[in-house]
Amino acid sequence: MPFNQPPPQLGNQYEDDRALRSLLARMLPGEVLREVEPRLRSLGALAGDELYQQQLSERLVEPKLTQWDAWGNRIDRIELTPLWQRARELSIEYGLVATAYERAYGLHSRTVQFALVHLFGPSTDVYNCPLAMTDGAAKALVAAGNGDLIERAVPRLISRDPAQAWTSGQWMTESTGGSDVGQAETIARRGEHGAWRLYGRKWFTSAATSDMALTLARPEGNAAGGRGLALFYLETRDAEGRYNGITIHRLKDKLGTRKVPTGELTLDATQAELVAGEDEGVKHIAPMLNITRLWNSVSAVAFMRRAVALARDYARRRVAFGAALAQKPLHLDTLAGLQAETEAALHLTFFVAELLGKEECAALRPDELHLLRALTPIAKLTTGKQVVSVVSEAMECFGGAGYVEDTGLPQLLRDAQVLPIWEGTTNVLALDFLRTAAAAQMPLRKLIQHCCAAVQDERLRRAVETIQATAQRSENWIGNASAGGAEQLEAGARRYALTVGRTVAAALLCRHAQWSLQHESDARAALACRRFVANGIDLLGNIDLANSRALALDERPVAFPGASVASSAG
Numbered sequence: 001m002p003f004n005q006p007p008p009q010l011g012n013q014y015e016d017d018r019a020l021r022s023l024l025a026r027m028l029p030g031e032v033l034r035e036v037e038p039r040l041r042s043l044g045a046l047a048g049d050e051l052y053q054q055q056l057s058e059r060l061v062e063p064k065l066t067q068w069d070a071w072g073n074r075i076d077r078i079e080l081t082p083l084w085q086r087a088r089e090l091s092i093e094y095g096l097v098a099t100a101y102e103r104a105y106g107l108h109s110r111t112v113q114f115a116l117v118h119l120f121g122p123s124t125d126v127y128n129c130p131l132a133m134t135d136g137a138a139k140a141l142v143a144a145g146n147g148d149l150i151e152r153a154v155p156r157l158i159s160r161d162p163a164q165a166w167t168s169g170q171w172m173t174e175s176t177g178g179s180d181v182g183q184a185e186t187i188a189r190r191g192e193h194g195a196w197r198l199y200g201r202k203w204f205t206s207a208a209t210s211d212m213a214l215t216l217a218r219p220e221g222n223a224a225g226g227r228g229l230a231l232f233y234l235e236t237r238d239a240e241g242r243y244n245g246i247t248i249h250r251l252k253d254k255l256g257t258r259k260v261p262t263g264e265l266t267l268d269a270t271q272a273e274l275v276a277g278e279d280e281g282v283k284h285i286a287p288m289l290n291i292t293r294l295w296n297s298v299s300a301v302a303f304m305r306r307a308v309a310l311a312r313d314y315a316r317r318r319v320a321f322g323a324a325l326a327q328k329p330l331h332l333d334t335l336a337g338l339q340a341e342t343e344a345a346l347h348l349t350f351f352v353a354e355l356l357g358k359e360e361c362a363a364l365r366p367d368e369l370h371l372l373r374a375l376t377p378i379a380k381l382t383t384g385k386q387v388v389s390v391v392s393e394a395m396e397c398f399g400g401a402g403y404v405e406d407t408g409l410p411q412l413l414r415d416a417q418v419l420p421i422w423e424g425t426t427n428v429l430a431l432d433f434l435r436t437a438a439a440a441q442m443p444l445r446k447l448i449q450h451c452c453a454a455v456q457d458e459r460l461r462r463a464v465e466t467i468q469a470t471a472q473r474s475e476n477w478i479g480n481a482s483a484g485g486a487e488q489l490e491a492g493a494r495r496y497a498l499t500v501g502r503t504v505a506a507a508l509l510c511r512h513a514q515w516s517l518q519h520e521s522d523a524r525a526a527l528a529c530r531r532f533v534a535n536g537i538d539l540l541g542n543i544d545l546a547n548s549r550a551l552a553l554d555e556r557p558v559a560f561p562g563a564s565v566a567s568s569a570g
């Protein structure tokens, strides 16, 4: 018999996730946890078995766009993969969007929702994408206070009835770009009886199969830029099922998220309704962006968790150089670093989810509101960077097998790679964080102090000292950079934002570690905290824009000062 390597296997993805279960045990009141655990357990079982197997067996199946029928009629029919069809049913049954709006668990509803999403995501081929936008659309419509649209669309977006439930698209990106949305070229014209019609090309529409979409367009005569755009609501089909002036040209040929039917489409006299006034569209769509950004963070954590679960299982099975990988010191050190990154990301993300849940129950203090605004982009950009590096490293834990398509492992890396890109790239979000940094500085300082003060265990003292020192360095940096001018501030924004993200994540993990030592007699979160801090949380370094320009553009530097060459961060 030739030697065959054993494939990795997954167990119940709730029961096996010690870090998630410990977090929920601290965050949720006992009666809430008791009520939701059967659902978490059953979704965890599906995710680790049936859905995962279906995912592997459908590896090569992709959504299909058929533009014409046999008789020459333009139909633009998109067929979803079978797993996506199953994911739709399950998302409705498990209330992956509904849970947040039903508020059955009061201010803990978001925590419960995102625990479900965390289990569901990695086994459903990025069906999180339409769910995130559906949640975001409900949030934006409610925030805009448009009674008609709230009545018409929100009950469908949050429905638990498959016959009623809708998903929404978020159609922002045009060929002018996905970041500087203010350049959008879609025009809105008011027709007879004051009805609006849209004309333009949307270049990256996920997912093109949605029942409705929120989109940006410029009412004719409005000023250029983001403020001249208005936020519109449209339904993709009329009562007879015909497209509402929408032509789908093709599905995007993407590196990953290949099961997501992302379309390029044209709007031609598409009927639409204003959501909230005739301008300030970017501002009105921001509540949607903040929700999708949090979904992005949860998806990043979930992908990390999946990659580590597979690599851990494999380490116990795979024998090389005379022993299982799980016995090899260097392999253990590698896996430990990945687990620590995953746990820190989990605590950062679910802290934001907890703040959101409180905000929706009017239970947030004003300083926490600033935290929610600031930590939403911070969690997204921090976890977006972590997930690519963790999943890539986890692939390496399989050696060549991790690089082979029919193991299903490469898809994980390709899908993870979208997370730092869509919903605001790392740099765009770092700049978004800067908008909020002044108001958030004091609340962030208080949060870190509060977390550190909760830690009494001596074994965590050095980690706490590093967290406090890094937080102080960040404050010094932003103070100096603000005084140094706009260019200096912008040049360091990414390093600053990532340092804040990693510092807050470490502080939250440390606080949880103390709780877990006391209430669960479990030192694993403490080990994760120490390891995460040792992985490095300070990415500030010295920033010298002139040197960066010389390096970035490969030009001879005007000067070659010593200090910036000694920069400590990469």
Ligand code: MFK
Pocket: 128, 129, 130, 132, 133, 170, 171, 172, 173, 178, 179, 180, 181, 182, 204, 206, 225, 226, 227, 282, 283, 284, 286, 287, 289, 290, 292, 295, 296, 299, 422, 423, 424, 425, 428, 432, 435
């Ligand atoms: C698993 C999860 C999956 C999710 C799947 C989704 C798939 C969809 C694929 C996509 O659509 S990807 C494209 C996503 N595009 C983005 O995320 C846009 C990225 N760019 C930004 O976020 C820019 O910062 C932004 C477009 C918002 C900048 O535009 P502007 O026109 O320069 O806006 P400006 O002037 O900075 O802000 C206008 C107002 O909005 C300001 O308020 P005020 O008028 O009161 O000053 C801002 O404070 C406010 N604002 C902007 N961003 C905000 C916000 N308010 C709250 N939260 C925010 N995030």
